[in-house]
Amino acid sequence: MAPTSTAVGQTAPARGDGVQVSLAELIDMRHRVREVPLFSSPNRRSPLVGLHHSKLRGRGVDFDQVRIYQAGDDVRTIDWRVTARTQEPHTKLFHEERERPIYILVEQSPRLFFGSGLAFKSVVAARVASLVGWAALSHNDRVGGLVFGHGELQEIKPRRSKQSLLQLLDRLARASAGLNTEQNTDSDAFGLALRRAREALRPGSLAVVICDERALGDAAEQQLTLLARHVDLLLVPVHDPLDRALPAAGLLRFAQFGARLELDSHDPSVRQSYRQQAEARTARWRRLADRLRLPLMALDTQRDLVDQLREHLNVQHPGATR
Structure with missing residues (x-):
């Protein structure tokens, strides 16, 4: 089990400081595109560059x-x-073809409305989606996507238009603003989003999947496998340090929907079991990426987003030619 709401006694970041993301902040992310060579350096073997300059699946014309x-x-x-x-x-x-559709699937569900680091997971997901969108637009690609996680799917069809990207970012900011700890996460949302991507995308498209690390279940893995047969995929699971390890902080109390849970974090067996579950989730993402030969760019809430992306961009993705 991972924390899905703020523990009793835990001090959350101030509202507007990494808790929720505004449209203005997502628009400002365009100024950080130059800091990360997502599409702009063909000589650098990064996940996005490698995908973008690979032969398109299908005719590509x-x-x-x-x-x-x-x-x-x-x-x-x-x-x-x-x-x-x-x-x-x-x-x-x-x-x-002179361009390709870049389709950004980004989760904004209650399970992302949590963070013990610099920002909530929902904010990290929104920021990286915005950064990818602005980078794709600057590369003259068509940009669109899907916001999912709570309520109906919010889709913007890929177009080579700043207005199209702004519509996607607006949907993203609105979804982030509506998150709270009293909501239920829609367990079918991820699978529905992936199925919609399969319907909407043609061969040669690039789908960037940004979601909670805990979202990968059997059904989602099957949908990702099917989607990877027709389009290029980039996997971006987001986690918080508390998703992976419990501090030895005594009795921890969690509350949600009127239910309460207590964990004795001084108990080594409790911490070990918690850590093993997290390691299993991480290993499952890696096995999926290796099996489908997909780039995997895991992000956490503890460090600066751009710094993490730079680290990933220096790692060659599976299947690339050195």
Whole structure:
């Protein structure tokens, strides 16, 4: 079990100081894009750069026009409908895609409304989503995404438009502002979001999945596996130090929905069991990333977001050529 609400006696950060995120803050994240080479350094083998410059899954080109078949044309591109109608062979012409859709799935659920570090997990998730969005837009890619976690899915279709990104950030800020410890986390939200991504995205898209580290269950893992068959994925699980280890601080009391839980953190067996559950979650993310050959960029609430991203960007992702 991991804490999902503030422990009795724990002092939470001041409102507006890492607890919730505003639209203005998410817009200001555009100024930090230059600090992190997400898409802008092709010579650096970072997860996002590696994904962005990889061969697209599928054709990777857009349909252009139909013309009369000429000697040497690929017979696989013959347009049989036009050929049958005109009684003369015609072939399809394609042109290379100049951009790709970047689809950001970001969780804003009550289980992220917690933090013992610099910011709540919900704020870290929102900030990294904003940073990826601004970086993609500056790279002339189409940006859209989905905010999920509590209530209905909030989707913005990918477009190469600042207005589209601002709409996504506005939905994100509103979702963050609505979080509190008295809400129930929708256990189906992650799976629904992944299924919607499968419906909305075409081959060659990049889906950035930002969620609570505890969100990875059997159903979600299956959906991620199916999604990875058609699009490129970047996994960004977010955790708090208290998700992974309990301090030896005596009797800890937790309260939520009228229920109370007490843990004796001085008991070594309690701390060990808690730590083992956390290690199992971390290992499961790593096994999934290794099996699907996906980059994994785990983030925590304890350290500066940009510093963590820089560390990840210096690590080659699976399958990249050195």
